[in-house]
Amino acid sequence: MTSHAPPEAVERARWLREEIARLDHAYYVLAEPLVPDAEYDRLFRELVELETRYPELVTPDSPTQRVSGKPAPEFAEVRHEVPMLSLTNAYTDEEVYAFDRRCRELLGVERIRYACEPKFDGLAVSLIYRDGLFTLGATRGDGFTGEDVTANLRTLRSIPLRLRLDSPPTLLEVRGEVLMTREDFKRLNEAQLRAGEKTFVNPRNAAAGSLRQLDPAVTAKRPLRFYAYQLVRLEGHPWPETHSQALALLQRWRFPVSDARALADGIAGLLAYYRRMEVERDRLPFDIDGVVYKVDDLTAQQRLGTIARAPRWAIAHKFPPQEEITRLIGIEVQVGRTGALTPVARLEPVFVGGVTVTNATLHNEDYIRDKDIRIGDWVVVRRAGEVIPEIVKVLPERRDGSERPFVMPEHCPVCGSAVARDPDEAAAYCTGGxxxxxxxxxxxxxxxxxxxxxxxxxxxxxxxxxxxxxxxxxxxxxxxxxxxxxxxxxxxxxxxxxxxxxxxxxxxxxxxxxxxxxxxxxxxxxxxxxxxxxxxxxxxxxxxxxxxxxxxxxxxxxxxxxxxxxxxxxxxxxxxxxxxxxxxxxxxxxxxxxxxKKSRALAGLTFVLTGTLPRMSREEAKALIEAHGGKVSSSVSKKTDYVVAGSEAGSKLQRALELGVPVIDEDTLERLIAERSTTQG
The missing domain is CATH 1.10.150.20 (5' to 3' exonuclease, C-terminal subdomain)
Incomplete structure (x- = not known):
């Protein structure tokens, strides 16, 4: 029996609907996430709980009544024959126990075999093949209508354009995730910086933004990858009996499938897989934010069916969030062993990435200025594995005017010596030595x-x-x-x-x-x-x-x-x-x-250094030549006067021999300086 919703619950539900819609638009349409996943999930669960307690609060436009998002107007709409539903999330072992119990009770069995997979952190897409040819690719959109991104998906080399089979199925629909590895993400952001372009927040954001480019040529330049995780429709070929067999079939048909998948019997097997992947997640080349458990038997999946927005036969067991919101209460400056000054954020304690975080690196003064970080700000903190926590984003909409800008101190906080900054570097340093x-x-x-x-x-x-x-x-x-x-x-x-x-x-x-x-x-x-x-x-x-x-x-x-x-x-x-x-x-x-008196013994002569000299380092030899008025070049040409070669000399020596440039050793260089110094004197 439910009670009538009080005014505060009505107002809270209205705000939650509007806020979730705003976050959905930013994430799915603009590809610009505003808050961490954990914050979004909390808001969504709060709305679900309110609507469960007070059913009259459910409205047709509530995000609980659909999956999420809207197709972008720039792309043609694609109606999904089989809805692309979201997964219910579990955050505790107890919620996984409850999932297993519900499945066993509905199926009337004592034990279930599950297929376990990493939960990819990318963009879900659906691929359709007719007679073995890739004909249509679409995003999830709102789960019922997505965006036609066929041209962009065709640029991904991990997606087969044709099934290399003697008798391909007449119809095949495969679903999976488009993502970007952490290493590829790092290189992409470095390239964006060099080009003076905006960088991406994280690999998921980069993947979504790259796939939804209006020009497929831009997508083709981005390092996107596809991993299949579900066989949805199959005609003209026998259906496999289990989900794990379906993934094995897709892998034989040259679709990328995660090697980290496994089978588990019962609740103990599920939790053991979760613990293992929690340890191994940072060794994977791409981000995952949890694992997915699916009832392996496909007939059992059909019997379990779906609820409003999620299948009953699957659940996502999320890892502790790696991003959280907290308040920046102060900035202190630490002095490293080399004298470099590093600002460190002091935070209101927040549980993120499995630990309580109170500090985060701020790198340098430029980093603080570029992100407009102020003392008193509400910020998004990220912690991945053993990486030092960092502030990735400020929430300026939460400012109340009490926030203060940070100013790098003019004197070392440890010894009081003056602080200097290289004009070509971001770091400030203590001159106390x-x-x-x-x-x-x-x-x-x-x-x-x-x-x-x-x-x-x-x-x-x-x-x-x-x-x-x-x-x-x-x-x-x-x-x-x-x-x-x-x-x-x-x-x-x-x-x-x-x-x-x-x-x-x-x-x-x-x-x-x-x-x-x-x-x-x-x-x-x-x-x-x-x-x-x-x-x-x-x-x-x-x-x-x-x-x-x-x-x-x-x-x-x-x-x-x-x-x-x-x-x-x-x-x-x-x-x-x-x-x-x-x-x-x-x-x-x-x-x-x-x-x-400044030596001009080598004035007018150009030298190239190659190999390892017996007594001098490359830098010392360069300084010696320049101290006597000579010039050191990095490449050999017809204008080179001498090549100074040591052991293990490489292509520069070969180039000198081809051009007939004189090759001398370290002793000859010193004799040359002595002889020309005498002549000069």
Whole structure:
């Protein structure tokens, strides 16, 4: 016995009908989903529950009385001979138990064999073949009338245009899903960005948008795939007895069918399949949002029949939603080991992807600005597998005016050093370098490495130990006898007096170094070993380098504006100057020299580097050539003067031999520089 619907239920049902219709139009017609699936499902279930409790609320236009969506006016309408019904969703084990119980009771059996399949997250379509030829393809539309997308579907190479059979069926209707793999989706969005076009929200959105292009040529360029999941009509050929046999038949007829399908006996088999696919979902090349259980026996399917919008013999067991709506309550900035500043969203706790999420990455300042993310916004959060949760969308219609824009801090939140940003990069970074605690371990590892200060025996594990104990905060602490001494080191686990003495000797030896090694050891952003040598040769002293302006730095062959700005940012930071001064007071020293007159020994000569040189890296060889006025090209031509070849030289060496370009090795390059320098002098 049902009660009369109160006014609040009447108003809520009206709002739900309008909201679901709005979401349907955006999803099925515009191919622009506005909310996550879980949010849509909640709204739909709420309306179903209201109409079940108060039947007078059911209206002819209620979304519960049809499947969903309307055909787009640009496409011809196709009337489905067999309606393309939706599946009832189950979110808990209890709902699956209830499904199995209903099926057993209606069929009068104790146990049922089910066909289990992944629930594809794409766009449902129907394919019709007459006498073996593909003649019509349609979208689901509202379940009864879809859109004729035959021309677009013909562009999919996974759909056979003709059945290669001696006696094909006179009529065949196959249903399945058009989708896009995650890797193809990533490449498509990258291409969209390069072309300055709008990117897609997710692979499902990309598949729907691609299939519903008015120009089939556009669809042909999109990496769409088709997977069959149901045999609907078959004439002129014997019907299989089960759904699993039907899929096997379609696979023999060269239709793609999921390899992840399986048969299961009873409720235990269903739940075991669900658990297995929950683990394996992230290993699949495409997105799935659950699994589908179907009574395998086709005669039993007919006996069970359908209800208003779904078959009784099948159900979709959904995974925990990977997208949810929550509120962004704050944005904090984290400093990584390399100094990069990453904004992190602090969220009202929300259960998504099987876990409670409170934080999400925001990547960088550009990402926040492009998506117009503001503190206080309602946002869509996505979590897939072990991937860090991220905000994929803002819901601006929910704003009330209290939201605040985010501003990247001008000073590092950890050490207070200035924050800089490369003009060609999205990331901002802390200029604190050696001084910044967030960068401490990484900076120390680099400082002690072989090509820098070369402190033998001071490896990653020991550095982490010294930092965690609070003995070492900056590289200068390594040379402070009050912080690091043999007695202290010998007290560490697995160290001992002999190892401690060897490490102290290595630290002492490292005090005498070269200017190039010291510059490299500082860990200045974008300054590698070759650039450090170039700077040392050009300036001759650290003081001259520290005082050099951008104009003087960019005048050096091989130093561009980005590297020059990074050098200037580093030395402009007082913390870094203080750290350098302390290192020198504690005995770190090197021989300084008068800057040499700029060599023009290789002026007017063009070189190409190929293969692996015995002593120099490719970058070092390039810096050496450019430091002496030469030019380094990436390809060999008749204008190339020399090819410098090392071991495992490839096609560039072959090209040089074909053109008669002189080929020299590393030693000959150095002799050439020496000889021409003498002549120049």
């Amino acid at each position: 050696m001084y910044c605690p967030a960068q401490r371990k990484r900076a120390l590892e680099h400082f002690a490495s072989r090509l820098a200060m070369n402190i033998e025996g001071l490896g990653e594990k020991l550095i982490h130990q010294l930092v965690d104990l609070g003995w070492v905060e900056t590289p200068a602490d390594l040379y402070d006898p009050e912080k690091i001494n043999a007695e202290r080191l010998a007290s560490l686990p697995r160290m001992g007096e002999k190892s401690a003495a060897k490490l102290m000797a290595a630290i002492e030896r490292s005090k005498k170094t070269t200017l190039a090694r010291f510059i490299y050891a500082l860990g200045i952003r974008h300054v590698g070993e070759a650039t450090a040598k170039l700077l040392a040769e050009h300036f001759g002293s650290l003081e001259a380098l520290m005082q050099a302006g951008l104009e003087e730095l960019t005048a050096i062959e091989g130093i561009g504006p980005v590297v020059a700005q990074s050098i200037r940012d580093f030395f402009d930071e007082p913390h870094n100057r203080q750290a350098i001064e302390r290192l020198r007071r504690l005995g770190v020293h090197w021989e300084e020299s008068t800057p040499a």
